[in-house]
Amino acid sequence: MPAVPGGVYQTQGPSCMDRIKMGFFLGFCVGMASGALFGGFSALRGGLRGKELVNTVGKVMMQGGGSFGTFLAIGSGLRC
Template sequence: MPVTGSVYGGSPQRSTPKCWDRVKYGFAMGMCVGLASGGVFGGVNALRLGLRGRELLSSMAKVMIQGGGTFGTFMAIGTAIRC
């Protein structure tokens, strides 16, 4: 019977990711969630303040990057604790 690969796409000998890989995946997942929530909350807040055009985009981008970095850091720390 042939040996199949793992769900993570690695070799069959290493079926689970290493701790550092889990931390990176946690950061990436947190970054995506933070970017999405930052886009929603930053967009609503910028529209409420009456920003339009370039001001709206720069304000949203700033909030998205801040939210993504913060949430990604906390997700990476939480994942590292679980390793």
């Protein structure tokens, strides 16, 4: 049986939009984690407890995730 030429079964990689979405998702997750750490410590140091603590940490997590996700998506888009 003859060997199959190398170019016949090549698969395509992810599209540029897929890379941008993956960059945003990865950056969002990293930003959420860092926002939970830094926001949680600063809110506890500020004396927040209960509902105020949860609201403040949630807000910091969303802001950190959104901003870091945006920057990583832009970086991924520039590399396409």
